[in-house]
Amino acid sequence: MKHYYFMDCKLNRYLRQKFGIEKPYALEWGGWDKWNAELKVSKPLAYFLTETVPHFLDDVHYSITETWNKPKRYIRNRFIDRLHMLPTGLEKGVWWDCDSRLEGALRQLIIDFVEIELAHMHDWKREMKWVNGRCPEAGLGYLGWAKELKYDENSGSSEGDKYYGKPTQQSIDSIEIAQIYDWCKNIRPNRPDAMDVSGWSAHCDALRDEGVGFFSQPKTAEERKRGDKALKLLRKIEADYDREDTEMYIRIIKVRKALWT
Secondary structure, eight states, rough: OOOOTTTTTTHHHHHHHHTOOOSSSSSTTTTHHHHHHHHHHHHHHHIIIIIHHHHHHHHHHHHHHHHHHHHHHHHIIISOOOTSSSSOOOOSSSSOOHHHHHHHHHHHHHHHIIIIIIHSOOOOTTTOBBBTTHHHHHHHHHHHHHTTTTGGGGGGGOOSSSSTSOHHHHHHHHHHHHHHHIIIIGGGGSOOOOOHHHHHHHHHHHHTTTTTTTTTTOOOHHHHHHHHHHHHHHHHHHHHHHHHHHHHHHHHHHHHOOOOO
């Protein structure tokens, strides 16, 4: 990632203040081109001193530091962060089939994206609790800020524009990511066990207590009725869970283009 040391230094902030330039914190896609073009026309000297010169100095600084940072970055990406591999968040030492690994990876990627990547983008306070480089509070804080973004003067829009006052695409994506994150982190892991909710576990325990083997037929009509009812409900709950999973994984794929920082 390129750092803009000269663009964000105290001297440049001082110059912007003297020239009366209020630089937006963030803009939508294409907004920066419009902002730069307008500033270049309205205040050419200010644009040269606060944009052109700092950009040039940052490019020189980047070309020098990149010579040293590139091998260091490769080592970190390859052996520490291992970004070429997908985390699954699944229990270690247990056999997992491909479908479980695929689903686990999708969920864990969303969780890591919010708690690590977006968390470091947030203007967080030091009292926020960080553990192993992640902070759910900071990640959700960033999403909370992004969800309120609207097309206005800061995004290069003005009254009378078609989308003025409406949520930006970043806002729409952030709302979706927040909902998916909540499902991955809180809702899905805490879903009631289908076998317990359906009564199937209790039915099997009762048969076991009565000395009936798993592959043996229940002794009474009441036991068979109880088992049929529980099994029918079990299959319905599992089907509902499966439909919910499919819907959410499709939503992850649809929002994937917004999963970058």
